[in-house]
Amino acid sequence: MWSHTMTVQDYQDLIDRGWRRSGKYVYKPLMNKTCCPQYTIRCHALNFHPSKTHKKTLKKVNRFLSKGEMPVEKHDEGREGEPMESVHEEGVQPPPQDPLKIDHSDVQDISPSPDTDTANSAAPTTPRDDAEKTTAVTPKPGKGADPNRPLCRKAKDLRKERRLQKEQQKQQEAVSSSVNPSPAKSSSNQPKSLEEFITESLPNDPLHRLEFKRFLCDSPLEAEMAPDGPDVGYGSFHQQYWLDGRIVAVGVLDILPFCVSSVYLYYHPDFSSLSLGTYSALREIAFTRQLQQQSPKLSFYYLGFYVHSCPKMRYKGQYRPSDLLCPESYTWVPIERCIPRLDISAYSRLNENARAGDAHALKKLGRVLVLHRRTVMPYAAYARKRKGSNDEKEVEQYASLVGQTCAERILLYRA
Known part of the structure; x- marks a missing residue:
């Protein structure tokens, strides 16, 4: 449907029923009919802990900011978050690729074997030359293992030994801290927060300076300020990434009563090796945590x-803890419980409780609000006025998809 204008609460309720927007176009996949079911996903920002790949991305960006080290792109690196750079989120086409760019998956890496004479590898040889070399050179008799060197050990045993040494060291530190307690050491055992990883290793005067600016952008969502809301207010924003005074990326965000919703991101291709898609998602999670301090809900x-x-779209499930929206009960289910079901069938009812139903299911079609000839009226009055309007099935489908609550708030235009 096309949204001329919408409150942030209306859109919050819609995305909690599987709707999304692309500009002013608002749509909902029919999950049991589409070939690739699309489940709404949300991350618990307050409990989020970055994965190893996320930490790697943050360190990569920080090295660039502090020292100017631009990483070399690799085909198999950063797979966890790379797709977000082109599909973050709906309705946005990825930028055209350089026609001269080589797909590294089609290039084989041929390395010399340990037996290859690398100094003469460029010189052509014949089978006869090879035969002469093998007959002319006689190997020297071996001396056997050096008794002065330690015996070779399995890597598994070495790791086990290091782990035991670390545990013993921790126990010793715990004993010493109990005798001479130190407040500084107690905090060192706590895992670093996302914010600490973002600013980690950044000096006071980094080589590059990254800044963020936010501006309201064109959207069907009405900008709104609330006493218990964030300082920036609710609505749609452009979050601009400025590097040394040059804009390098723009993320479009919807700030709603209960969440920050990522719409999409686009960025300068010169900085693609920094994995800006993954980096921007982590910054947006940190931004959500910042807003939560101002608006607890x-x-x-x-x-x-x-x-x-x-x-390629499963990477979103690695921002955990996260939930998927059940397409039948419209309740949130932890993704760990959903994946076994989705491994069996692309479409699945995610809520295991068969009695759990849609709390906002359509019950009274006559109470659906419509806008007809600049007049707001319930559908029951509209149908009487039109004397048996033939659009009942269409209105019923609309109301069942948006739910009874939204259907009694949103005005459905009728010509």
């Missing part, structure tokens, strides 16, 4: 749709 980060049947 705003605690989720929505990443759009999770498509389990498409391997």
Whole structure:
């Protein structure tokens, strides 16, 4: 449907029923009919802990900011978050690729074997030359193992020994701290927060300076300020990434009563090796945590749709803890419980409780609000006025998809 204008609460309720927007176009996949079911996914921003790949991305960006080290792109590196750079989120086409760019998956890496004479590898040889070399050179008799060197050990045994040494060291530190308690050491055992990883290793005068600016952008969502809301207010924003005074990326965000919803991101291709898609998602999660301090009910980060049947789109499930929206009960289910079901079938009812139903299911079609000839009226009055209007099935489908609550708030235009 096309949205001329919409309150942030209306859109919050819609995305909690599987809707998304692309500009002013608002749409909802029919999950049991589409070939690739798209499940709404949200991350618990307050409990989020970055994975190893996330930490690697943050360190990579920080090295660039502090020292100017631009990483070399690799085909198999950063797979966890790379797709977000082109599909973060709906309705946005990825930028055209350089026609001269080589797909590294088609290039074989041929390395010299240990037996290859690398000094003469460029000189052509014949079978006869090879035969002469093998007959002319006679190997020297071996001396056997050096008794002065330690015996070779399995890597598994070495790791086990190091782990035991670390545990013993921790126990010794615990004993010494109990005798001479030190407040500084107690905090060192706590895992670093996302914010600490973002600013880690950044000096006071880094080589590059990254800044963020936010501006309201064109959207059907009405900008709104609330006493218990964030200082920036609710609505749609452009979050601009400025590097040394040059804009390098723009993320479009919807700030709603209960969440920050990521719409999409676009960035300068010169900085693609920095994995800005992954980096921007981490910054947006940190931004959600910042807003939650101002508005306690705003605690989720929505990443759009999770498509389990498409391997390239599964990366969104690695921003955990996260939930998927059940397409039948419209309740949230932890993703760990959903994946076994989705491995069996692309479409699945995610809520295991068969009695759990849609709390906002359509019950009274006559109470659906419509806008007809500049007049707001319930559908029952509109149908009487039109004397048996033939659009009942269409209105009923609309109301069942948006739910009874939204259907009694949103005005459905009727010509």
